[in-house]
Amino acid sequence: MILGPALAFYLLARQLGINTTIVMADLTEAWWTIPMYVLAAFMNGCLEEVVMIGYLFTRWRQAGWQPAVIVVVSALIRGTYHLYQGFGGFISNLAFGLLLGWLYTRTGRLWPLMIAHALIDVVAFVGYALLAGVADWL
Template sequence: MSANPDELGAAPHATPLEALTIVLICFGLFIAASLDTASSWRPGAANGFSDAGFDHLVRLELILAAIALFLLRGRAYPLRTLVPQPSLRGMVEGALLCAAVFLLDGVVALMMPSFGTTAIDEMLAATMVTWSSTIPAMVVNGLYEEVFLMGYLTRGMRRYGASTAIGVTLFVRVLYHSYQGPVGVVSVLLCGLLFGLYFQRTNRLFPLVFAHIVIDLIAFL
């Protein structure tokens, strides 16, 4: 199940109902949990990431991905267009995207005043994980998010214009990262915008997946 660049550009459009259904399946639980954390968090209330939590995340994303892909297959969606195509060039471009994201994060940190301790700060401070759970979790999560956000949603919304396609995807991405607080949300917004513009121009999915995985792994160093 593979695709060449021309096939990637020919992926079918998504109807609003289909897109909403896939978004709710793939990201609905994460959006609800993130918004709940953002709205109810109090200092000292956040738990850190754990091996058990990462293992649960992998299982959950694999199950949700299977459901979404099953529904798309039933609609005769060409699933091959959602498969990232690994390449050395893609790794180089992914590394450059990763560097650009960290540069943007640095700019955000300098430009935005401190908002004090946030939920994500406490979660990272209390995190105790091993590489045996972190690496699989970050690989699966990077694939999961970019395949369904960029490969499916952004591409599927292009019939409504590039700005709409990128904007809808950004909105979803920010919603399920809202628990990260104001600075984190701005960083996610800029990262998502960079990813959206890159994908709109190149239509290459693998560099985004690679960049996402590397960014997450570095965050847990």
């Protein structure tokens, strides 16, 4: 549900010249390259969601912020620190942050968000590289 629009927006942003180009990883460098990318994806998913959602949502709620403000501010911060990916990275991560923030306010659970984030990063780290020779549109 998230990967399709994210990939479509990446391709559109690249066509418009407002996004960086993804540089594929060399997955054949060593036997452990793919497992390390998968582990890095799960590390990123866990760390980012624990800090951006679990910790900050709790602290801002304790400070008296309204849930909608918390979701928007968190998503803006998430989008901003992904600006190295270009404007497309900002927009797609802003949308991702809004969705995850909304889900967290509804469920109060971090695990599904961490797993979703990790799976998206696995596809980004490994999937794009595996498709690089097959799909010239990436």
